[in-house]
Amino acid sequence: MINLNAEEAIASAPLPTKATLRRRQNLLFQAWRFVSLNLRMYLMVLKGNH
Amino acid sequence: MARIVILGAGISGHTAALHLRRKLSKHHDVVVVSPNSKWNWIPSNIWVGVGKMSKEQVTFPLAPIYRRRHIEFHQALATEIHPEGTTENPRAFVSVRYTDPTRAGEDATLEYDYLINATGPKLNFQATPGLGPDGGHTVSVCSAEHAVDARARLHESIEAMRQGRRQTLVIGMGHGTCTCEGAAFEYAFNVEHELRQAGVRELADVVYFTNEAELGDFGVGGMTFGQQGFETTSKLWTESIFRERGVRAVLGAHAERIEEGVIHYEQLDGTHHELAFDFAMLLPPFRGAGLSVFDRDGVDVSDKVFLPSDFMRVDGSYDAKPFEEWRASDWPETYESPAYPNVFAVGIAFAPPHQISRPRTSPAGTVITPAPPRTGMPSGVMGKTVALTIIDRIKMGETASAHHASMASMGAACVASAGTGLRKGSAAAMTMYPVVPDYQTYPQSGRSLKDTTGEIGLAGHWIKFMLHVMFIYKAKARPLWFLIPE
Numbered sequence: 426m427i428n429l430n431a432e433e434a435i436a437s438a439p440l441p442t443k444a445t446l447r448r449r450q451n452l453l454f455q456a457w458r459f460v461s462l463n464l465r466m467y468l469m470v471l472k473g474n475h
Numbered sequence: 476m477a478r479i480v481i482l483g484a485g486i487s488g489h490t491a492a493l494h495l496r497r498k499l500s501k502h503h504d505v506v507v508v509s510p511n512s513k514w515n516w517i518p519s520n521i522w523v524g525v526g527k528m529s530k531e532q533v534t535f536p537l538a539p540i541y542r543r544r545h546i547e548f549h550q551a552l553a554t555e556i557h558p559e560g561t562t563e564n565p566r567a568f569v570s571v572r573y574t575d576p577t578r579a580g581e582d583a584t585l586e587y588d589y590l591i592n593a594t595g596p597k598l599n600f601q602a603t604p605g606l607g608p609d610g611g612h613t614v615s616v617c618s619a620e621h622a623v624d625a626r627a628r629l630h631e632s633i634e635a636m637r638q639g640r641r642q643t644l645v646i647g648m649g650h651g652t653c654t655c656e657g658a659a660f661e662y663a664f665n666v667e668h669e670l671r672q673a674g675v676r677e678l679a680d681v682v683y684f685t686n687e688a689e690l691g692d693f694g695v696g697g698m699t700f701g702q703q704g705f706e707t708t709s710k711l712w713t714e715s716i717f718r719e720r721g722v723r724a725v726l727g728a729h730a731e732r733i734e735e736g737v738i739h740y741e742q743l744d745g746t747h748h749e750l751a752f753d754f755a756m757l758l759p760p761f762r763g764a765g766l767s768v769f770d771r772d773g774v775d776v777s778d779k780v781f782l783p784s785d786f787m788r789v790d791g792s793y794d795a796k797p798f799e800e801w802r803a804s805d806w807p808e809t810y811e812s813p814a815y816p817n818v819f820a821v822g823i824a825f826a827p828p829h830q831i832s833r834p835r836t837s838p839a840g841t842v843i844t845p846a847p848p849r850t851g852m853p854s855g856v857m858g859k860t861v862a863l864t865i866i867d868r869i870k871m872g873e874t875a876s877a878h879h880a881s882m883a884s885m886g887a888a889c890v891a892s893a894g895t896g897l898r899k900g901s902a903a904a905m906t907m908y909p910v911v912p913d914y915q916t917y918p919q920s921g922r923s924l925k926d927t928t929g930e931i932g933l934a935g936h937w938i939k940f941m942l943h944v945m946f947i948y949k950a951k952a953r954p955l956w957f958l959i960p961e
Binding site for chain 1: 688689690710711714715717718719723724725726727742743744852886887888898899901904906908926928930931932933934935937938941960961
């Protein structure tokens, strides 16, 4: 049974902590994530039909 | 000498044209027919729609690129396909009507040996009364022009808030069968970001209005991620972003009609509601381009080649069957028309065998289910795959095997912007493998847990911007463009 009450689902979803929010905008950490995400996407392209 | 005609110059058609031209000698003709004079990197339209990019930054004229690459270009709308030619001339051809201002309204025929239908979607605003920027009450970001209009209307709303008037901004899907939920999600969060930047966020009620039964479905049935030793879902992850940013949502909704400032809608539970708005960006559902097909005697055989939705039948399995019996193998691999093997359809133009998300209807029988997305990365891969098949058949003969690229064995990277800015930007970077769940290979969630991931942060925004730069570079066929993967 689906629950169309979005307000309820959103209200009970986990909120990111202050540390998580800081990490999401931290230039050094994000530079590392940039490299890592690009590599992950590139590997995915290789794994597909190319 | 072979002549390949490509209908459409979007991501899949343009990709096919560039690869064909690169790999075939000049003895062969590569011909592109598109009613538009410009190429548009559609994923960046959302930034035009909030005023962070200009129309010129997401489009460029096609004619100079095609002239430089020796590709014949006709700015025209394809209207008919004659795959058997006529009784007098058996050569296959397409009929076109020019939209090029110098030949506007003029009809012509273009013969072909191979045809690629990459016509993309017809934006079906007519499906919902009152939907759309032309005579309706809502805006769109489907084209760069639409996005410019959306930006102007958004800024009017921001101005109203600056004068102290509360505004309700509704962003989402204009019909129960829409696709591209990811684009609506992006626009909703970019608008929310823009409102904060403008200092008026507390006066705005931002509502994401969607045909998805759950947040995080994105038309692909949602995703299960492996994250820090746990399995989590795109549902939970998306709900968390909505909570963090204070965005409301209306789920499982089909817009029945739109009047000035009011959306009348039905939900999956059969209830009917109204939602008042001051600004609404609602995407339209898609149809195929509406091409007609005639046999050599001039008899209309369109239903042999196209489904009633005007999307083209290819090598998929189109037998109606319940969700539990859907298989990855239902999805096409070669994109060849079973009726005419020298005709292909790629990108949005091919008919998907069924949805990816679980199909749902309201008690009254209204279909409220996202249509499967087949834009962006998969579109480019299909365009290249079909180009390689045609190249092999020209070089090695008609019996050369087709190249394969099923969406059930293809991964996709989706970077959903949640706000712009080199220091303040944010995006949800998601990868999934495969796009279409394969429960035989991955019984747990239909996808590889290792390769299906999601992450939010500034890095995602940098990647989205990098993709904007890279794909425009590639589409302009600049040096070594072919090294950039689809």
